[in-house]
Amino acid sequence: MTGLNIEAGASLKHLNSFGFEVTAETLITLTERSQLPLLMAHLAQSGDELLLLGGGSNLVLAPFVPGTVCHMAITGWNLIEQDESCLLQVGAGENWHDTVARTLDEGWYGLENLALIPGTVGAAPVQNIGAYGVELKDRVNRVEVYDREMHRLYWRSADECEFAYRDSIFKSGAPGRFIITAVEFRLSRKARVAIDYAPLQAELSGIADPSPQQVFEAVCRVRRSKLPSPKQLGNAGSFFKNPIVTAEQCAQLRARESELVYFAEPSGRCKLAAGWLIDRCGLKGVRQGAVGTYPKQALVLVNWGGGDREAVELLAERIQQQVQERFGVMLEPEPRFYP
Ligand code: FAD
Ligand code: NAP
Numbered sequence: 001m002t003g004l005n006i007e008a009g010a011s012l013k014h015l016n017s018f019g020f021e022v023t024a025e026t027l028i029t030l031t032e033r034s035q036l037p038l039l040m041a042h043l044a045q046s047g048d049e050l051l052l053l054g055g056g057s058n059l060v061l062a063p064f065v066p067g068t069v070c071h072m073a074i075t076g077w078n079l080i081e082q083d084e085s086c087l088l089q090v091g092a093g094e095n096w097h098d099t100v101a102r103t104l105d106e107g108w109y110g111l112e113n114l115a116l117i118p119g120t121v122g123a124a125p126v127q128n129i130g131a132y133g134v135e136l137k138d139r140v141n142r143v144e145v146y147d148r149e150m151h152r153l154y155w156r157s158a159d160e161c162e163f164a165y166r167d168s169i170f171k172s173g174a175p176g177r178f179i180i181t182a183v184e185f186r187l188s189r190k191a192r193v194a195i196d197y198a199p200l201q202a203e204l205s206g207i208a209d210p211s212p213q214q215v216f217e218a219v220c221r222v223r224r225s226k227l228p229s230p231k232q233l234g235n236a237g238s239f240f241k242n243p244i245v246t247a248e249q250c251a252q253l254r255a256r257e258s259e260l261v262y263f264a265e266p267s268g269r270c271k272l273a274a275g276w277l278i279d280r281c282g283l284k285g286v287r288q289g290a291v292g293t294y295p296k297q298a299l300v301l302v303n304w305g306g307g308d309r310e311a312v313e314l315l316a317e318r319i320q321q322q323v324q325e326r327f328g329v330m331l332e333p334e335p336r337f338y339p
Pocket of ligand 2: 334
């Protein structure tokens with residue numbers, strides 16, 4: 001068993017995708033499951049709050065993070081079975097995009113639409129990551145967790161994870177209770193691609209029967225053309241969730257705004273494109289101090305340099321207020337503010 005790697009006053013500048021100057025009171029890097037009891041003992045002794053940290057790409061951190069930050073760095077792949085489908089366990093600290101790329105190299109399909117999402121495998125179930133019509137829940141069999149209430153490590157079935165649109169038990173049902181240590185995927189050995197989303201279809205228009213690898217490459221191209229890489233420009237992806245409204249509210253909005261971008265949900269409700277709402281308020285590409293909305297996608301708030309949580313909060317409030325005034329819809333932030 002390895003002891004705990006504990007660092008006081010550690011910089012998290014490279015562990016938050018906004019690139020904010022952030023200092024953690026205490027940073028622990030967790031590389032093995034056997035370190036979990038030591039982490040629990042440390043928390044009990046210090047009385048610290050715990051922040052689980054993957055790549056920091058869905059977080060808005062304050063300049064000082066009190067308590068203990070645990071950086072999840074458990075790695076490893078374990079192939080459980082392989083016939084028509086395959087069951088694959090991946091450590092929570094593995095990089096998400098590298099995992100997607102490697103599954104395709106192995107001939108295991110299903111994650112291609114989720115290419116180029118920053119962050120770790122362990123954070124993926126937290127908000128049930130989704131892109132281009134595929135959600136993590138569609139490919140997850142079980143999630144391995146350390147349960148801080150039951151004091152034990154076990155597997156939760158996909159049903160027990162209560163996955164929903166950009167949500168799960170880990171994000172809103174019981175936040176802070178579970179430390180995700182691995183994810184078990186069920187992937188297909190037969191190529192079956194999902195290319196309903198218009199930008200993906202357009203990108204693949206010249207290809208009659210695209211392979212998962214071609215879908216992966218198309219997703220990467222579309223994303224690179226439209227979204228800022230956090231390595232070049234700090235951001236946390238889509239800053240607001242797409243609001244879901246009643247069919248009646250959607251019809252009223254359409255009567256006023258003929259170009260409204262919306263999608264009918266299986267529930268009968270309608271999902272509005274939050275980026276379009278922000279754009280329509282004239283807020284695409286605006287700058288407010290060190291932060292702003294990205295000129296190519298208004299839904300992405302960016303740090304042009306020297307920004308911090310307060311600057312992002314102020315801009316987010318301005319956006320919420322203007323969208324509320326014009327459309328009567330309250331936008332809800334997607335990233336987590338901490339503390
Ligand atoms: P972090 O930001 O470190 O953590 C996110 C949350 O999960 C926090 O609450 C944290 O405490 C918790 N957490 C982290 N690890 C664990 C663990 N092991 N156990 C328990 N809790 C944990 N999201 C999408 O859904 N779809 C997209 O297409 C998408 N595109 C993006 C594009 C860009 C450019 C960026 C910057 C972000 C994008 N995101 C997207 C958001 C983000 O990448 C995902 O939510 C990702 O899963 C976050 O991973 P992370 O490791 O960075 O998590
Ligand atoms: P886009 O393709 O311009 O589409 C705008 C919005 O319309 C998206 O939010 C998407 O909803 C919705 N949409 C488009 N086609 C749809 C369809 N056929 N059925 C249902 N909904 C549809 O969006 P984008 O900003 O370039 O992002 C592309 C994909 O990557 C989206 O799925 C998006 O969620 C994902 N993404 C997520 C983040 C994040 O941080 N969460 C960041 C970047 C990209 P959905 O968002 O529900 O898919």
